[in-house]
Amino acid sequence: MEGFITQQLSLEAKRQEENFPIYQLVTPEGELTDDGERIYNAELVRRMYKHVLRARLFDRKAVNLQRQGRIGTYAPFEGQEAAQIGSAMALDEKDWIFPTYRDHAATLTFGHSMVHVLLYWAGRFEGCIPPQGKHIFPPAVPIATQILHAVGAAWAEKMKGTAQVALAYFGDGATSEGDFHEGLNFASVFDVPVIFFCQNNGYAISVPVERQMRSKTIAQKALAYDMAGVRVDGNDCLAVYHATKMAAQRARDEQEPTLIEAVTWRYGAHTTADDPTKYRDQKQSEERRKYDPLLRLEKLLRGQGDWDDTWAESLHQTLQQEIEQAVREIESYPKADVTHMFDHVFAVPTWNIREQRQYCQSLLK
Amino acid sequence: MGMNLLQHDKPLRDRIEKSTKLTLVQAVTDGLKTMMNEDPSVIVLGEDVGKNGGVFRATDGLLAEFGDQRVIDTPLAEAGIIGTSIGLALNGFRPVAEIQFLGFIYPGFEQIVAHAARIRTRTSGRYTVPLVIRAPYGAGIRAPELHSDSVEAYFFHTPGIKVVVPSNPYDAKGLLIASIEDPDPVIFLEPMKSYRSERREVPTGKYTVALGKANLVQEGEDITLIAWGNMVKPTLEAAQKMEKEKRYTADVIDLRTLYPLDRETIVQSVQKTGRVVIVHEAQRTGGVGTELISLINDEALLYLRAPIERVTGYDVPVPLFSLEDDYLPSVARIADGIERVMGF
Numbered sequence: 098m099e100g101f102i103t104q105q106l107s108l109e110a111k112r113q114e115e116n117f118p119i120y121q122l123v124t125p126e127g128e129l130t131d132d133g134e135r136i137y138n139a140e141l142v143r144r145m146y147k148h149v150l151r152a153r154l155f156d157r158k159a160v161n162l163q164r165q166g167r168i169g170t171y172a173p174f175e176g177q178e179a180a181q182i183g184s185a186m187a188l189d190e191k192d193w194i195f196p197t198y199r200d201h202a203a204t205l206t207f208g209h210s211m212v213h214v215l216l217y218w219a220g221r222f223e224g225c226i227p228p229q230g231k232h233i234f235p236p237a238v239p240i241a242t243q244i245l246h247a248v249g250a251a252w253a254e255k256m257k258g259t260a261q262v263a264l265a266y267f268g269d270g271a272t273s274e275g276d277f278h279e280g281l282n283f284a285s286v287f288d289v290p291v292i293f294f295c296q297n298n299g300y301a302i303s304v305p306v307e308r309q310m311r312s313k314t315i316a317q318k319a320l321a322y323d324m325a326g327v328r329v330d331g332n333d334c335l336a337v338y339h340a341t342k343m344a345a346q347r348a349r350d351e352q353e354p355t356l357i358e359a360v361t362w363r364y365g366a367h368t369t370a371d372d373p374t375k376y377r378d379q380k381q382s383e384e385r386r387k388y389d390p391l392l393r394l395e396k397l398l399r400g401q402g403d404w405d406d407t408w409a410e411s412l413h414q415t416l417q418q419e420i421e422q423a424v425r426e427i428e429s430y431p432k433a434d435v436t437h438m439f440d441h442v443f444a445v446p447t448w449n450i451r452e453q454r455q456y457c458q459s460l461l462k
Numbered sequence: 463m464g465m466n467l468l469q470h471d472k473p474l475r476d477r478i479e480k481s482t483k484l485t486l487v488q489a490v491t492d493g494l495k496t497m498m499n500e501d502p503s504v505i506v507l508g509e510d511v512g513k514n515g516g517v518f519r520a521t522d523g524l525l526a527e528f529g530d531q532r533v534i535d536t537p538l539a540e541a542g543i544i545g546t547s548i549g550l551a552l553n554g555f556r557p558v559a560e561i562q563f564l565g566f567i568y569p570g571f572e573q574i575v576a577h578a579a580r581i582r583t584r585t586s587g588r589y590t591v592p593l594v595i596r597a598p599y600g601a602g603i604r605a606p607e608l609h610s611d612s613v614e615a616y617f618f619h620t621p622g623i624k625v626v627v628p629s630n631p632y633d634a635k636g637l638l639i640a641s642i643e644d645p646d647p648v649i650f651l652e653p654m655k656s657y658r659s660e661r662r663e664v665p666t667g668k669y670t671v672a673l674g675k676a677n678l679v680q681e682g683e684d685i686t687l688i689a690w691g692n693m694v695k696p697t698l699e700a701a702q703k704m705e706k707e708k709r710y711t712a713d714v715i716d717l718r719t720l721y722p723l724d725r726e727t728i729v730q731s732v733q734k735t736g737r738v739v740i741v742h743e744a745q746r747t748g749g750v751g752t753e754l755i756s757l758i759n760d761e762a763l764l765y766l767r768a769p770i771e772r773v774t775g776y777d778v779p780v781p782l783f784s785l786e787d788d789y790l791p792s793v794a795r796i797a798d799g800i801e802r803v804m805g806f
């Protein structure tokens with residue numbers, strides 16, 4: 098036996114919360130911390146503001162479309178934009194992202210099209226197709242499963258000798274699944290350049306995080322796998338950006354995985370099929386608007402003297418137009434074609450699928 | 463002709479005086495409540511089953527009535543839910559675990575097939591697993607990706623677990639109670655599309671619908687139609703349509719339990735009609751229909767007057783909702799299947 102030996106036996110659980118303070122660069126009032134001063138860059142923050150506003154307007158539109166029956170069930174993300182966008186902006190164009198059903202702010206920022214995101218929620222697999230050259234995986238619906246894919250994709254990049262990394266998005270609930278633990282373990286055993294990006298939005302449907310797990314933070318779960326774990330203010334886009342940038346750099350340079358916990362909040366329902374008043378006080382949710390990520394960016398820009406009303410107004414207008422255009426486009430999209438379900442099961446359709454395709458088509462005549 | 467749900471069970475007809483009209487999902491709640499009142503070892507656990515009352519409200523009100531020691535919101539982990547339920551079951555409890563959608567049961571798959579299904583065998587009966595796993599399943603409600611899977615065949619293929627699929631409120635309560643009382647693990651599949659599609663008289667007290675017994679929903683002479691879960695309704699409609707249009711009359715069998723199959727009811731009917739159409743929404747290849755054909759070949763081949771037809775989902779992942787209606791067997795497709803068999 099080697100190493101440190103003790104004769105004192107203690108079963109006292111070590112509370113690790115104090116080791117994982119929440120990293121912040123911009124206060125809710127929009128003021129920069131010392132570190133924030135160093136990193137602040139007006140152009141970057143204006144881009145953040147644009148992406149956050151874009152995602153928010155898109156999300157609200159999507160909820161309305163669902164209410165009007167123009168798309169199906171939808172998973173809103175309002176409140177979580179900074180976490181998704183700060184992290185997506187920190188990646189290189191050729192990196193990989195593995196999102197969930199709630200991560201459209203991230204995928205839109207990383208280059209997915211609004212049309213495709215809407216097509217997916219309009220019940221079409223075509224919505225899963227990312228733009229050419231973009232490594233954006235389809236939204237994972239079964240919880241935590243994509244975490245392992247990100248590890249594998251990043252592992253492949255490492256073996257191919259590239260500098261690309263992969264980032265997996267997931268929620269607090271996902272950390273209870275075995276796939277989460279297997280993903281972190283593989284990444285740490287094989288030194289995989291992957292970032293585990295958890296949006297801790299307080300709830301997994303109705304189950305509050307304190308009922309989901311006993312550990313006080315998600316970041317501390319990194320300790321068990323001997324990897325870096327950081328906890329950031331998920332409503333502080335700049336802090337998320339900076340933390341993810343550092344994690345990505347470390348992944349590229351040293352093949353080190355990182356677990357990032359972005360602490361945030363989703364204001365609305367879990368999905369449009371869910372009723373949050375059953376399990377949480379909506380007043381509590383409205384109070385979180387004080388920490389709103391969009392508002393914080395606005396305050397920051399105003400405080401730095403980098404805000405311009407006409408810029409903001411015209412930005413708003415341009416984005417609204419972009420969204421309306423996307424909606425028009427999906428609504429004039431050709432009707433879903435039955436052949437689609439048969440044509441992508443195998444590279445070469447097997448006889449049963451060929452025959453069933455033919456039969457199914459014959460029914461339409 | 464028509465629905466003769468209670469014909470099999472005469473004592474029940476007397477008791478139905480004390481009944482209420484419930485939807486299928488309410489009947490599930492009622493079944494759970496009945497058994498929790500009856501037996502303190504019955505507990506309910508799963509994701510969102512407590513405070514939220516389940517994503518479909520199947521456990522609504524149970525937390526308030528029975529407390530959080532018996533109605534348990536678990537962490538988000540199907541292997542955890544099913545694996546610990548196995549331990550609870552082999553040590554004195556009767557857990558009823560809810561999996562939110564059948565398409566999310568896969569993380570718990572190993573626990574079901576590697577453990578729940580074979581603990582009795584492995585311990586020569588010393589340990590047993592009286593566990594019920596409930597899961598909504600099936601397409602037709604415009605649910606998002608993966609929510610519409612109908613993968614009963616995975617479990618049907620696994621000895622050691624029973625597979626039960628009610629199609630209406632009355633059966634749902636009676637079958638659920640029978641499943642909870644069963645000494646072996648049961649996968650209880652709830653057809654989502656039928657959750658709120660109708661209300662039926664459901665006795666208020668405890669009653670069971672025996673596992674392994676199919677329901678001859680309608681009697682006829684010319685053809686046997688076999689279905690379960692969500693497919694019972696369109697199958698009945700197709701039978702009625704063909705009767706009106708072509709005067710074919712059909713035995714319609716709602717299997718209710720897939721494992722064990724009610725061999726007797728199936729064979730008797732086939733011996734009478736000599737013609738069969740099997741309807742299931744699960745993918746065709748390796749589906750339960752395949753086994754039904756084999757069973758009929760073994761037991762009634764010489765009575766057959768035409769090859770058996772299957773009307774099923776296609777061999778593709780269940781598509782998203784824009785094509786879901788094309789995927790699912792429709793009344794027209796079932797009628798078409800009947801026509802092919804009758805016209806053979």
Ligand SMILES: Cc1ncc(C[n+]2csc(CCOP(=O)(O)OP(=O)(O)O)c2C)c(N)n1
Binds near residue numbers: 269
């Ligand atoms: C394996 C699996 N089990 C259950 C579900 C049903 N479900 C969908 S979202 C969800 C909660 C997820 O919570 P969390 O991981 O915190 O992410 P959030 O939705 O809050 O972003 C559940 C239980 C699922 N999609 N997959």
